[in-house]
Amino acid sequence: MERRAFRANGFAVLAGLLALGIAAAAAAQAGGMVLLSIAGIVWGVIAVVVATGFVVINPNEAKVVQFLGRYVGSVSDAGFLWVLPFTTKRRITLRVRNFETAKLKVNDADGNPVEIAAVVVYKVIDTATAAFSVDDYEEYVAIQSEAAVRHLATSHPYDAHEEGRTSLRDGAEVAAELTTELSDRTHLAGVEVLEARITHLAYAPEIAQAMLVRQQATQVVAARTQIVAGAVGMVQLALTRLAEEGVVELDEERKAQMVSNLLVVLCGDRATQPVVNAGSLYG
Template structure:
């Protein structure tokens, strides 16, 4: 695997002054050489004429080659940006210093090319790399959770390049690599956990922080080869697949009703026990087992019923 080497480029302002001075000298040489030439259609007979031709040719060649070649060495680097220096295929280092710089004009401006599947053409890879944080919004994926239930899931990943050498030389296209590995990691994490469970285990729906941490760790391992680090990874969408969504909704509703009924029954039993205990303690009424059972039945109906209880007046006795 490649390893980033830090390089430093000289300031571009002194070289800009040298380039301008060289351009002025070339123009002066061209003008001086033109003034030394003989009049039109006159033969060149003196040494001055020959010197004028030399100055004219040298000035034109120097103007076309010198300043143009020097101008190719200028480049700028913005904050959180870097440039990889490649000289005839050899990696020389990475410049992180922001500002206006000048380096060897023969440093490559592209690091090979990568194939773009959308356009079907080879696209050159720039030697300038942004080190800023980037966000990848993943598409909705249909996968099976740990229990085999089809679910829809999507994520958002915040990432940035930390090692420019790995990003340029160890993978073909680090942007595509990040997108592909993000989808693969999300599918793996989705199949590791269940969508929902009553067993107290980590689930996709109830343990968002734990699942996000697992997704971040998975991505960090996969993207280390490309010199990319993950700042954050979160789930942005989680739902059952449409074909089972209605059935799962009914299941959740049934579980909610059962849980609510359980709470109601527990509360009713506690209230009935309290009522019987208070009646016996204060000697309000003495109840035998049959009457106690009837009171418990009536109280449970009143406390656990969905609708209001309708009182019935008994004109007789419990035994008639």
């Protein structure tokens, strides 16, 4: 787990070091050149030791501090700081990062080959875990993202032909599911996934043409169903209004003929040509 390392203002430590050198030089001058040389050597050794603790930290950046292999804490305060000397400092960025996975070819839940890719937005929230729990947290996130996208593709169909079934084209639901799964997978690396969203989704080239025909047929059937439902409602309305207002009296045979004609006009995919009957209605 991450913890804060000891730190001090770098400029204050540097000023103290310079003040110590001036004081040592002033005190050693009374003892002659030998004492002055010894004071200079001692101050030089102290300066070298202290200098190993200076570190510059940029905004949205942290340094993981280790002393002889032991983790002593992390520093995330931006500026010129001083930490324990003889320590190693590993840089960890805290900036929000994003990357897009490669286009993966996977079979969906119905067994159809699809091409899918996603963009993942994440950031490091635990520098110690990111530094020591995995070899390379960036590579870890990339591999886990690919695995999560593959699992998502195999769990849902490209198109849902059943009511209540989630498909890969349901953007918000699929994005939420992918984000949740990735968060669980990358928690071990000290990473928080902010968002994961599909950026590319298509049938594989070998079946794309056949699936396009299937989609077109599905859309045609759905459109025809809507048209027929509307036409039946209009015919019912026409018969009801004619009967209520007594415009004309129709027997069952003529009602059937009228219904047939109206449905042809309303459901046809081409413009109808009117035919004027100049004779008797029953002739």
